[in-house]
Amino acid sequence: xxxxxxxxxxxxxxxxxxxxxxxxxxxxxxxxxxxxxxxxxxxxxxxxxxxxxxxxxxxxxxxxxxxxxxxxxxxxxxxxxxxxxxxxxxxxxxxxxxxxxxxxxxxxxxxxxxxxxxxxxxxxxxxxxxxxxxxxxxxxxxxxxxxxxxxxxxxxxxxxxxxxxxxxxxxxxxxxxxxxxxxxxxxxxxxxxxxxxxxxxxxxxxxxxxxxxxxxxxxxxxxxxxxxxxxxxxxxxxxxxxxxxxxxxxxxxxxxxxxxxxxxxxxxxxxxxxxxxxxxxxxxxxxxxxxxxxxxxxxxxxxxxxxxxxxxxxxxxxxxxxxxxxxxxxxxxxxxxxxxxxxxxxxxxxxxxxxxxxxxxxxxxxxxxxx
Amino acid sequence: xxxxxxxxxxxxxxxxxxxxxxxxxxxxxxxxxxxxxxxxxxxxxxxxxxxxxxxxxxxxxxxxxxxxxxxxxxxxxxxxxxxxxxxxxxxxxxxxxx
Numbered sequence: 289x290x291x292x293x294x295x296x297x298x299x300x301x302x303x304x305x306x307x308x309x310x311x312x313x314x315x316x317x318x319x320x321x322x323x324x325x326x327x328x329x330x331x332x333x334x335x336x337x338x339x340x341x342x343x344x345x346x347x348x349x350x351x352x353x354x355x356x357x358x359x360x361x362x363x364x365x366x367x368x369x370x371x372x373x374x375x376x377x378x379x380x381x382x383x384x385x386x387x388x389x390x391x392x393x394x395x396x397x398x399x400x401x402x403x404x405x406x407x408x409x410x411x412x413x414x415x416x417x418x419x420x421x422x423x424x425x426x427x428x429x430x431x432x433x434x435x436x437x438x439x440x441x442x443x444x445x446x447x448x449x450x451x452x453x454x455x456x457x458x459x460x461x462x463x464x465x466x467x468x469x470x471x472x473x474x475x476x477x478x479x480x481x482x483x484x485x486x487x488x489x490x491x492x493x494x495x496x497x498x499x500x501x502x503x504x505x506x507x508x509x510x511x512x513x514x515x516x517x518x519x520x521x522x523x524x525x526x527x528x529x530x531x532x533x534x535x536x537x538x539x540x541x542x543x544x545x546x547x548x549x550x551x552x553x554x555x556x557x558x559x560x561x562x563x564x565x566x567x568x569x570x571x572x573x574x575x576x577x578x579x580x581x582x583x584x585x586x587x588x589x590x591x592x593x594x595x596x597x598x599x600x601x602x603x604x605x606x607x608x609x610x611x612x613x614x615x616x617x618x619x620x621x622x623x624x625x626x627x628x629x630x631x632x633x634x635x636x637x638x639x640x641x642x643x644x645x646x647x648x649x650x651x652x653x654x655x656x657x658x659x
Numbered sequence: 660x661x662x663x664x665x666x667x668x669x670x671x672x673x674x675x676x677x678x679x680x681x682x683x684x685x686x687x688x689x690x691x692x693x694x695x696x697x698x699x700x701x702x703x704x705x706x707x708x709x710x711x712x713x714x715x716x717x718x719x720x721x722x723x724x725x726x727x728x729x730x731x732x733x734x735x736x737x738x739x740x741x742x743x744x745x746x747x748x749x750x751x752x753x754x755x756x757x
Contacts, residue, residue: 345668
């Protein structure tokens with residue numbers, strides 16, 4: 289029988305939530321790595337029993353873990369993320385040059401075809417790849433060294449590479465996004481890169497239409513049409529129909545176009561989900577109402593999804609990696625909050641129920657659809 | 660034989676319930692102790708000192724014999740009481756945050 293496994297990274301450990309395909313009854317296990325920040329866990333699409341996890345604290349730095357039995361047991365893997373060559377500098381918050389310094393792994397993206405290959409997006413922004421199931425990591429330094437790196441500047445959360453998307457139709461095509469540098473694309477498997485930010489407009493920049501410097505929060509795509517990208521920028525929800533060559537705003541009737549998370553329905557490439565957040569200085573939902581907004585038209589027209597979500601006195605945030613979808617026949621949608629709730633919808637967002645309510649602040653949510 | 664007391668998270672990682680006992684070749688120094696510790700427990704690589712610069716991580720401290728050795732050279736000989744095993748060498752996770 290089919291089922292789903294939800295992988296939840298929090299400020300104080302990881303949790304694994306299991307259910308059958310009905311998604312009514314959940315078994316919650318954890319915390320794994322209690323007390324550690326788990327920025328992200330993600331399973332291999334090739335071998336769902338293989339899961340990679342990023343484990344860190346400000347005290348003891350970065351560790352990496354891997355499970356080969358669906359999260360039951362874990363073992364440490366390589367945690368040496370050494371930048372390639374002379375790293376040079378990026379801009380610090382005050383605009384002065386600042387040397388590149390590794391801080392943590394924000395996002396893991398296992399290969400679509402090889403269970404031993406996984407990409408890692410790190411802070412300070414860079415992309416690493418392992419071809420040996422995480423034992424060793426090598427920087428794809430063409431990204432950091434393509435030319436605009438010295439002008440990159442950290443966002444409030446650090447200068448993080450948080451989004452990695454590999455085209456299911458062309459594994460040589462990789463998209464990444466960096467706060468606050470913008471979006472970048474490689475068409476040769478990560479060797480060479482170029483910015484893809486034309487059409488982004490960020491009033492916080494001296495040049496609002498600059499080639500780089502945009503605070504992209506998250507990008508999502510649908511596997512059937514990977515040239516169409518949906519972006520939640522710091523402000524503005526954006527869309528590209530040409531693999532990022534140009535972007536148009538599709539915020540439409542959203543109550544706020546600030547937010548972090550964005551995702552696409554598993555079976556409907558034009559159905560998109562966002563969670564509007566009040567503003568850059570008020571990281572909670574407008575009016576204290578937790579609403580997922582769904583567009584069935586690829587943007588611009590959005591409908592609030594509220595059934596089962598708190599509609600008063602709710603002041604949580606939903607972070608950039610904290611939304612995911614399953615691929616069951618009726619698409620499931622999941623998101624976690626900084627208040628420790630993980631909500632699930634088994635009907636494409638029409639209604640929601642909390643799986644758990646009182647976890648530590650949720651940093652990431654990923655879903656594995658199990659045969 | 661050098662006795663080392665690790666903070667709780669590092670004991671969990673290294674899967675040791677209590678103190679660690681290490682043989683250190685030559686004069687025991689903080690660097691030699693950490694070298695031996697990482698050699699015995701590779702999972703601790705990078706958790707006590709930066710793997711690239713070899714500098715102590717900023718929220719990790721080294722104590723022994725009621726002294727904070729953190730700001731001293733890593734190559735200074737440890738107190739005789741630590742070298743003989745009568746006192747442990749403490750690796751401390753600084754008290755900050757939660």
